Amino acid sequence: MSDCHDCHVNSAIAPPPPVRSLARKTVALVGPPNSGKSTLFNVLTGLRQKVANFPGVTVEHRTGFLRLENGREVDLVDLPGVYSLDPRSEDERITRDALSGGIEGIRKPDAILLILDSTNLGRHLMLAAPVLGLGIPTMVILNMADDLHKRGGSVDTQQLASQLDAPVVLISAAKRQGIETIRNYLEGQFAVPRPVELPIFQDVPRCRQWSAKLGLRAKYRAPAPPVWTRRLDRVFLHPVAGPFVFLAVVILVFQTIFSGARPLMDGVESLVSHSGAWVANQLPDVWWRDLLTEGVWGGVGSVLVFLPQILLLFLFIGLLEDSGYLARAALIADRTMARVGLQGKSFIPLLSAYACAVPAIMATRTIENKRDRIATILIAPFMTCSARLPVYTLIIAAFLPDHPILGRFLGTQAAAMLGLYVLGFAAAVLTARLLKSSILKSDRTPFVLEMPPYRWPTWRFLGLRLLDRAYVFLRRAGTVILGVAIALWIMAHLPLKEGKAPPIEESVAGTLGRVVEPAIRPLGFNWKIGIGLLTSLAAREVIVGTLGTIYGIEGDAGNGEASKGLQRALQHDLTPAGGLALLVFFAFAMQCMSTIAVVRRETGGWKWPAVQFTYMTVMAYVSAFAAFHLF
Amino acid sequence: MASRDLTGGDFHRHTESVLQLSFSRKHCPPDRKHATLAELRNGEQAVLETLDLPEDNARRLMELGFLPGHVVSAAHSAPSGDPRVFRVDGSEVALRRETARHLKIRVAD
Ligand SMILES: Nc1nc2c(ncn2[C@@H]2O[C@H](COP(=O)(O)OP(=O)(O)OP(=O)(O)O)[C@@H](O)[C@H]2O)c(=O)[nH]1
Numbered sequence: 001m002s003d004c005h006d007c008h009v010n011s012a013i014a015p016p017p018p019v020r021s022l023a024r025k026t027v028a029l030v031g032p033p034n035s036g037k038s039t040l041f042n043v044l045t046g047l048r049q050k051v052a053n054f055p056g057v058t059v060e061h062r063t064g065f066l067r068l069e070n071g072r073e074v075d076l077v078d079l080p081g082v083y084s085l086d087p088r089s090e091d092e093r094i095t096r097d098a099l100s101g102g103i104e105g106i107r108k109p110d111a112i113l114l115i116l117d118s119t120n121l122g123r124h125l126m127l128a129a130p131v132l133g134l135g136i137p138t139m140v141i142l143n144m145a146d147d148l149h150k151r152g153g154s155v156d157t158q159q160l161a162s163q164l165d166a167p168v169v170l171i172s173a174a175k176r177q178g179i180e181t182i183r184n185y186l187e188g189q190f191a192v193p194r195p196v197e198l199p200i201f202q203d204v205p206r207c208r209q210w211s212a213k214l215g216l217r218a219k220y221r222a223p224a225p226p227v228w229t230r231r232l233d234r235v236f237l238h239p240v241a242g243p244f245v246f247l248a249v250v251i252l253v254f255q256t257i258f259s260g261a262r263p264l265m266d267g268v269e270s271l272v273s274h275s276g277a278w279v280a281n282q283l284p285d286v287w288w289r290d291l292l293t294e295g296v297w298g299g300v301g302s303v304l305v306f307l308p309q310i311l312l313l314f315l316f317i318g319l320l321e322d323s324g325y326l327a328r329a330a331l332i333a334d335r336t337m338a339r340v341g342l343q344g345k346s347f348i349p350l351l352s353a354y355a356c357a358v359p360a361i362m363a364t365r366t367i368e369n370k371r372d373r374i375a376t377i378l379i380a381p382f383m384t385c386s387a388r389l390p391v392y393t394l395i396i397a398a399f400l401p402d403h404p405i406l407g408r409f410l411g412t413q414a415a416a417m418l419g420l421y422v423l424g425f426a427a428a429v430l431t432a433r434l435l436k437s438s439i440l441k442s443d444r445t446p447f448v449l450e451m452p453p454y455r456w457p458t459w460r461f462l463g464l465r466l467l468d469r470a471y472v473f474l475r476r477a478g479t480v481i482l483g484v485a486i487a488l489w490i491m492a493h494l495p496l497k498e499g500k501a502p503p504i505e506e507s508v509a510g511t512l513g514r515v516v517e518p519a520i521r522p523l524g525f526n527w528k529i530g531i532g533l534l535t536s537l538a539a540r541e542v543i544v545g546t547l548g549t550i551y552g553i554e555g556d557a558g559n560g561e562a563s564k565g566l567q568r569a570l571q572h573d574l575t576p577a578g579g580l581a582l583l584v585f586f587a588f589a590m591q592c593m594s595t596i597a598v599v600r601r602e603t604g605g606w607k608w609p610a611v612q613f614t615y616m617t618v619m620a621y622v623s624a625f626a627a628f629h630l631f
Numbered sequence: 632m633a634s635r636d637l638t639g640g641d642f643h644r645h646t647e648s649v650l651q652l653s654f655s656r657k658h659c660p661p662d663r664k665h666a667t668l669a670e671l672r673n674g675e676q677a678v679l680e681t682l683d684l685p686e687d688n689a690r691r692l693m694e695l696g697f698l699p700g701h702v703v704s705a706a707h708s709a710p711s712g713d714p715r716v717f718r719v720d721g722s723e724v725a726l727r728r729e730t731a732r733h734l735k736i737r738v739a740d
């Protein structure tokens with residue numbers, strides 16, 4: 001569920017571009033990574049572009065629309081962060097192309113908002129040289145004023161403005177301070193700046209000297225080092241305490257996702273079953289009543305139950321990303337990545353693959369080396385995405401009784417879940433090793449990762465992001481899962497025999513299941529699981545809905561709590577070894593249309609998705625077979 | 632070719648052993664000819680002299696603040712000691728040892 005290609009949920013909220021009037025302007029947001037471009041974009045447009053505290057969050061251009069008070073219409077374009085205008089990776093190329101009007105659908109900008117981090121002005125001002133050199137009207141925005149002032153820094157914006165011959169403002173995008181000035185600028189006449197002097201852009205030392213001189217003239221006083229960041233790093237990057245904290249965080253996350261979400265899930269569950277019973281009571285005894293209760297409530301309801309769990313997962317991922325810990329985790333994990341021939345930068349997309357492989361695969365655009373990038377794309381779907389969560393939870397709960405391992409901190413079920421996550425990661429890492437020592441061998445590009453200061457997550461955005469997730473999840477439940485449930489229910493009732501539905505084994509759905517049964521029998525799966533595997537090709541979690549529908553029709557799950565019924569029904573149909581095999585199968589198989597589509601787009605052809613699909617399917621089959629027979 | 636290789640060949644292994652010797656005594660500045668960023672430990676400072684890297688990679692590091700003449704100080708590292716975070720020009724940047732050993736330094740006072 002998760003973001004998947006629905007991660008553009010925002011685009012649903014964005015107003016459609018109306019007819020283009022002559023007065024309509026295109027304005028681009030340009031700046032170094034992590035300087036707050038997307039934050040400002042959100043503030044100005046009211047959209048919800050992803051914001052997080054590490055460099056390289058935005059990897060795509062994204063246009064938002066705003067109408068100013070004087071009636072001017074502006075297409076605001078959020079772009080990936082860049083250190084200079086000569087690109088080294090795919091995301092940086094997008095920014096360069098957008099500025100020269102080389103991207104389809106985006107006009108060459110009429111003006112640029114150059115966002116720099118005021119707490120690090122010396123270095124960030126370097127980017128002003130090539131940007132002002134473009135000859136496009138530019139406003140220079142010094143962001144993070146709150147942080148600058150808190151740490152005792154200051155800057156004279158007027159001096160800077162006169163040196164650059166461009167308007168300069170000091171704002172705080174996150175605190176929404178100084179936004180009016182930007183709106184005013186966007187309403188006015190744009191003028192091309194003629195700076196007092198500009199260095200040769202290609203000469204980095206010269207650029208730095210230039211920016212130092214500007215800083216001096218603008219009486220820039222750099223802020224004191226971030227005290228809390230230093231303190232926290234003393235713990236998080238401590239040689240002994242660091243990994244320990246890392247592990248503790250991971251365990252906490254799993255235990256919370258597994259048992260902390262229980263009460264909420266039980267709540268949703270009783271809501272689903274009560275409403276189902278109520279609907280059944282209200283309706284006359286017609287065939288479509290059964291479709292509603294068995295198909296819709298049984299199918300969609302059994303997936304809905306997992307909403308709290310998935311939101312919790314996203315909350316944790318959000319906290320890690322927004323606080324700045326993610327970059328530290330990448331640092332700690334770099335050793336492992338180096339062993340398999342990848343660089344620590346690959347770790348960030350891989351971490352976001354815990355939510356969904358689709359945005360993760362797009363995030364690989366920040367990896368400069370082409371072959372490293374492909375390798376990361378190929379291994380990303382092994383990471384345990386949130387769509388696997390319902391499947392894992394259901395099967396684990398059905399076959400593994402929960403006992404405490406570490407007192408209240410870790411139970412067997414959470415540990416099993418953790419084990420599956422480790423399994424996925426191990427498969428990813430081993431595959432990377434295989435790829436990097438054979439077809440994707442390459443010279444290494446240096447691993448360079450900026451460590452952002454720790455920041456408080458912006459609770460508002462975190463909350464909104466969770467809302468978006470919930471919306472995506474519900475939409476998916478209301479479309480794909482609902483569609484499959486209805487289609488399946490109908491197929492399970494056809495062909496009619498003397499006006500009555502056949503036994504499910506003899507229905508169309510049952511026949512399909514029986515056709516694939518010989519192929520999956522060696523893995524310990526019967527035809528019902530077979531139907532689930534077929535439907536899960538649309539998306540992994542669909543299998544849960546499918547089983548819900550099938551057992552709903554059979555009447556096994558009819559009494560009260562759906563998921564308890566589902567668990568019992570599963571115990572009926574699978575041996576524990578078969579359950580393990582099913583888990584392993586889901587850990588490795590690439591059952592996700594959106595992922596296949598995005599891999600094709602990002603690699604520019606069918607070759608890599610085909611390789612990937614075959615590899616993962618074979619691996620899933622062989623491992624499930626081994627699990628079933630060795631257990 | 633080999634000396635350009637970022638992963639480092641024999642040449643680097645040799646450098647490393649020299650440096651370990653020079654660092655076993657504290658407060659003793661590292662051997663000038665061989666000193667690189669890779670030998671700085673947590674809390675130590677130095678002035679960057681040259682970046683011995685292919686043009687493209689050197690540029691990226693310079694854009695991040697690793698410019699000749701700038702003071703670089705070493706901070707925390709991953710548990711294994713590699714990669715390490717360096718403070719330079721107002722920000723913190725993590726580099727792997729295989730990269731850091733191509734940045735030649737002069738020890739600051
Ligand atoms: N203290 C403070 N933090 C801010 C401000 N503006 C943005 N941030 C934080 O800075 C971090 C980066 O913000 P983003 O908007 O994602 O930055 P970006 O420039 O879009 O980053 P990339 O997409 O990676 O290039 C986030 O953690 C924001 O919450 C501000 O005015 N003050």
Ligand SMILES: [Mg+2]
Pocket residue numbers: 037038039050051057058079080081
């Ligand atoms: Mg951004």
